[in-house]
Amino acid sequence: MQILVIDDCDMFREGLVALLHDSFQNIAAIEADCIASGVEAARLHHHTIDLVLLDHELPDGLGVSLLAEMRVEYPHLSIAILSAWEDPELMQRTLKLGAVGYIPKNTSTAILLSAIRLILAGGLYIPEGLLSYITSEKSQSELAVQHTEHLTGRQREVLALLRTGLSNKEIARELSISEATVKAHVTIILRSCGVSSRTQLQYPR
Structure with a gap:
């Protein structure tokens, strides 16, 4: 299993990769710290990537823009947004663009891992806040x-x-x-x- 983690915060990204290695068997993590390096990693490895965990706010652009581009270039890729932003409208926008989940960064470790397992099993992860926002509409x-x-x-x-x-x-x-x-x-x-x-x-x- 191969997961691409795109996040500019070294501490968060490295901690997440360590958590993935501890929680899943036979996992290979690819790290990128900006949109440019994420694009290059996707270009090289898109055939073998099982999931992309994409931060929204990156030093050279916004994750939602990269999400839109990657969905066109690599429609087979599963991409989930992992962000400190908890704006319901932004979360809804990412799902409309084809994201398979939106995981707030303040999510507990247990829920984070459950969300990733759900996505890897073919499901869609919607945080409680977004679910209630959508169902109200x-x-x-x-x-x-x-x-x-x-x-x-x-x-x-x-x-x-x-x-x-x-x-x-x-x-x-x-x-x-x-x-x-x-x-x-x-x-x-x-x-x-x-x-x-x-x-x-x-x-x-």
Whole structure:
């Protein structure tokens, strides 16, 4: 597994890389301290990078601008913003640009690692503050549809069957996978879509 960390604060970046090495097996971390070095690292390693953790405020530009550029140049890359900024409008903007998560820097270590694991599993991490901001503007079902683009192919299959009203057992039989695997996919789908129940996964009318 390979993660690119782009952050200009040496102490934070090095501490994060150490945490990743302690928490995940067989991980290779690539470090960059500005947009220019991040662009070069992505150019060299984009085929093998599993996740980009991108700071927003960098010495030679803004992370959101680099996010937009990388999403065009390397649409297969999973990019999460990791920033001290907690502006709900900025968080929403990054998600609209295709970020797979927005992780505030003051997030606890446990939540940070859970967010990274969720993203690596194909999910979308939305901090509580942003989730309540979005749901105050949109219905839960609209939010669910908006974020299905971040699901893996298998999770999309599970979601499609969920929307037909099938149970986990019936989905497992339909896809020839275990019921436990279906349950794991359903958990990721609910979190990724920002909803709390299966009934909220229906298409908006």
